[in-house]
Amino acid sequence: MANYKPIHILRYGTVAEKVHLEKAFSAYDYLSINGNTAAFVSNAISRFVVEKFFSRKDKGFFIDPITYAFQNKIELLYSVSKTSGEKRIKKSVEKLIERYGSPVDKVITGMPVFPTDFPDQSTRKAFAERILSFQYDLVYEHIKNQDLQKYLDYVTPNQAKNIPQLRPKFLIAPYFYLDNQDPLWEDWLELNIDFAGISVLQTKADYHLPVFAQLVLSKSMLLDEGSLQKIISRYSKLNCDGLTIWIDDLNEHEASFSELSGFIRLLEGLKGKPIYNMYGGYFSILLTHKSINLLSGVSHGLEYGESRKVYPVGGGIPVSKYYYMPLHQRIDFTKAFYLLEYSGVIDTTKDNWGSSDKYYRDICRCSQCQKIIKKEMINFVEFESREFYEIHKKNQVLRRKKASSDTKENCLYHYLLCKKIEFTKVRETELDQLLEELKKSLALYNVCDYLKEGELDFLSTWESACRIVEGN
Ligand SMILES: [Zn+2]
Structure with missing residues (x-):
């Protein structure tokens, strides 16, 4: 077409x-x-x-x-x-x-x-x-x-x-x-x-x-x-x-x-x-x-996201969340942090959590991410929406002061740009490759301890549902 x-x-x-x-x-x-x-x-x-x-x-x-x-x-x-x-x-x-x-x-x-x-x-x-x-x-x-x-x-x-x-x-x-x-x-x-x-x-x-x-x-x-x-x-x-x-x-x-x-x-x-x-x-x-x-x-929607109840009409409570592109899902900052660490994108043993190269390669390189993360993964905290954040590791607690008031905007624009990237990608990529990527994300993250059992099942459900149409 x-x-x-x-x-x-x-x-x-x-x-x-x-x-x-x-x-x-x-x-x-x-x-x-x-x-x-x-x-x-x-x-x-x-x-x-x-x-x-x-x-x-x-x-x-x-x-x-x-x-x-x-x-x-x-x-x-x-x-x-x-x-x-x-x-x-x-x-x-x-x-x-x-x-x-x-x-x-x-x-x-x-x-x-x-x-x-x-x-x-x-x-x-x-x-x-x-x-x-x-x-x-x-x-x-x-x-x-x-x-x-x-x-x-x-x-x-x-x-x-x-x-x-x-x-x-x-x-x-x-x-x-x-x-x-x-x-x-x-x-x-x-x-x-x-x-x-x-x-x-x-x-x-x-x-x-x-x-x-x-x-x-x-x-x-x-x-x-x-x-x-x-x-x-x-x-x-x-x-x-x-x-x-x-x-x-x-x-x-x-x-x-x-x-x-x-x-x-x-x-x-x-x-x-x-x-x-x-x-x-x-x-x-x-x-x-x-x-x-x-x-x-x-x-x-902007912050209400991707599903909505018919009633109440036009209401809802907005929540700032980080869109985790490989999973195509909005998740809490803390969970995003653990997944990034698990997949080796964030390395807290390195200065300022390491370079952002892998993030841009594997996660997202939208203009909002480039603007805030720059060259070091420590800047990922700009996506945090609470007043304080604490990340508990075995021997230490990582803490940083109140996030800037731009946090909400950072999450929002990153989300919108991710959606735009998804539209473009789906338009320009063979379906088989897109479905393979869902499988790859599932294989990579499914064994991460931080996620509950079955939490990523939607990735294989989506793949199977797309295959029934493709098979017609
Ligand atoms: Zn981004």
Whole structure:
């Protein structure tokens, strides 16, 4: 396939992440923005899009309308006031409700939406129209309210009203979460299919953009062949331009072979359109390989990483961890230290823990690592995220003062750059060699005392799962 390039997508979670998204702009292709974040900080997002994406046609953004948030566990949409103890809808969700209107506004009265709240075509069309126009107009609406319009008139005198870069790369149809434990799940499935069809027609008529359907599934669906086949038979016939997929809480490092092979069967059944995995790690990146070709893009968060629970909506606690490239996993600093020592990359008997040559050769040579580690492995401590660190050896305790405030950034940029390197490597390397490398890492680290038994089993699970596709 000529010019085959899977899309590396980064999830814009909170406003606080904006500064990192700017600095690490070269490390990703598309930005995926949560609907509630988009509604809440639309000024900041619009400015970001105008300033960063305007002249970069290879890059872009899209908005996840998160319509499923109004369907279940709506208590998570509320926050409790610290002063009065009063429960009220979160501001970002309130903004979204203002845009989406009926019937999701019923969550204000404490009621979730049901399939019966969308009884006829006119209700569905009107709802879909609001969800699509919200995504389509978000940036332009705010350009009107800012001095950005003058800037655009100046740089593009005749076409400032419709610059493709300032529209999403594609629109996402309204969608709801599918869980076979929910007795209504097949009603939701039919509703999703109808919304996708309606959105295709509306988008083609009004917006001239690609339109995607988003498939959000519970993990148990992957193990239930009957449910999987129902989903495949309905979604594979949609005439939308692509699919975005999110499996609730599917952690590739912990998933069983059955779960991953269920995921692969789902992707094989849906093959034919671009499919982007909204939360995935290196295993998903391997599925973009040209010999497998089941995914066209993979998204991940900045610090929340590579898997995510569907509920709560948009929350989570960020943790700074070091991405250990040979294992394709984010791990604690201390564990990373021991693994580096075990593999001979760090040698604490040498001055300043030895030279960094082996680190650059075997572990990572991203620009962030080169900037902080320089020539001596002692600088690896810049990845430590606690205030103090102590490493207990047989006869000594190694201690160093509080890590600099840059630690978080160091972990973050190294992680993003590692992801970029993984995308490039998977694109340019034969699959067999990539799978051999997984085996090599397993053989090298599996016998390290510091790791628990079975801790690296995911490496062989990934390899076996990739082999089933390759063998087809
Ligand atoms: Zn690095």
